[in-house]
Amino acid sequence: MRYGDTVAVDGLSLEVARGSVTAVLGPNGAGKTTTLETCEGYRRPQRGTVRVLGLDPTAQRRDLLPRIGVMLQDGGAWSGVRAVEMLEHVASLHAHPLPVPLLVERLGLGSCGRTPYRRLSGGQQQRLGLAMAVVGRPELVFVDEPTAGMDPQARRDTWDLLEEMRADGVTIVLTTHYMDEAERLADTVHVIDHGRLIATGSPFELTRGTGHSTIRLVVTEPFPPDAPASLQLALGVDTVVRAINAHSLLISGPADASTLATVSAWCEQHGVLPESLALGQRTLEDVFLQITGRELAT
Ligand SMILES: Nc1ncnc2c1ncn2[C@@H]1O[C@H](COP(=O)(O)OP(=O)(O)OP(=O)(O)O)[C@@H](O)[C@H]1O
Numbered sequence: 129m130r131y132g133d134t135v136a137v138d139g140l141s142l143e144v145a146r147g148s149v150t151a152v153l154g155p156n157g158a159g160k161t162t163t164l165e166t167c168e169g170y171r172r173p174q175r176g177t178v179r180v181l182g183l184d185p186t187a188q189r190r191d192l193l194p195r196i197g198v199m200l201q202d203g204g205a206w207s208g209v210r211a212v213e214m215l216e217h218v219a220s221l222h223a224h225p226l227p228v229p230l231l232v233e234r235l236g237l238g239s240c241g242r243t244p245y246r247r248l249s250g251g252q253q254q255r256l257g258l259a260m261a262v263v264g265r266p267e268l269v270f271v272d273e274p275t276a277g278m279d280p281q282a283r284r285d286t287w288d289l290l291e292e293m294r295a296d297g298v299t300i301v302l303t304t305h306y307m308d309e310a311e312r313l314a315d316t317v318h319v320i321d322h323g324r325l326i327a328t329g330s331p332f333e334l335t336r337g338t339g340h341s342t343i344r345l346v347v348t349e350p351f352p353p354d355a356p357a358s359l360q361l362a363l364g365v366d367t368v369v370r371a372i373n374a375h376s377l378l379i380s381g382p383a384d385a386s387t388l389a390t391v392s393a394w395c396e397q398h399g400v401l402p403e404s405l406a407l408g409q410r411t412l413e414d415v416f417l418q419i420t421g422r423e424l425a426t
Contacts, residue, residue: 160272197264205260222264272303290313310331343391351371381418
């Protein structure tokens with residue numbers, strides 16, 4: 129998929145198992161929204177093939193729409209409509225909707241039910257968007273950044289709702305920037321960058337299954353500015369060294385005896401006194417950094 133000269137989705141090939149939760153993870157502009165919008169039938173693929181529940185999302189849109197739910201990244205409601213009226217309206221378009229009061233309660237929308245959409249907070253708009261996506265009892269729901277801008281309680285409520293839907297057999301495809309969200313909810317994570325798939329696996333496979341880990345080195349005196357590059361050179365290409373702040377470095381790679389020995393030797397050579405040298409599990413952020421050499425958030 130291209131927008132002018134920008135290639136937004138580039139030969140991306142992925143499959144989602146029925147009844148699973150799939151997270152599409154990637155930095156801003158990676159092509160996540162374009163991918164979802166193509167699956168939802170909002171964009172016709174310029175090349176390649178998309179099938180959703182066995183149907184072509186553009187040519188067979190009328191058959192597909194009653195079976196899917198879509199939560200857009202923003203909007204989807206009229207600016208002046210009250211929150212509960214909007215949800216009642218969407219419910220009325222479906223053959224067997226969930227009871228609106230139940231969803232209002234589950235997503236904590238009661239206190240703002242009479243508030244016009246444009247006056248809702250960002251987190252309330254997100255919750256209403258999620259309620260609109262699921263009220264029609266979809267078999268498959270696409271949720272774009274479901275908890276962006278939510279407070280911690282609203283995030284937990286959203287996660288609980290998505291987990292309940294999964295337990296009911298609903299297939300969920302979500303995009304997220306939050307690692308903890310992908311790690312908690314997803315059965316499979318597809319990491320994309322520049323419109324391409326760069327890693328696929330369960331959170332466990334991606335963060336622990338490869339034997340890779342992280343080492344956090346904290347020192348008593350601030351590092352010299354060239355410390356990350358010089359330690360990187362000593363450790364070689366299997367690892368990525370990143371400065372967290374003036375006193376700590378994060379080393380992603382094989383956390384084995386040889387890596388630890390190299391780090392200790394480097395400290396000795398550079399007159400650096402370690403305050404702590406701690407092994408930790410890789411996060412999905414570390415996975416992304418290791419593959420691309422860049423932070424996920426940038
Ligand atoms: N309507 C558009 N016109 C022109 N370029 C676009 C359009 N929509 C997206 N793009 C570009 O396509 C690329 C992919 O965008 P997309 O929104 O799919 O990424 P994303 O991974 O969802 O990003 P974000 O996390 O910021 O939502 C980006 O470079 C973006 O600037």
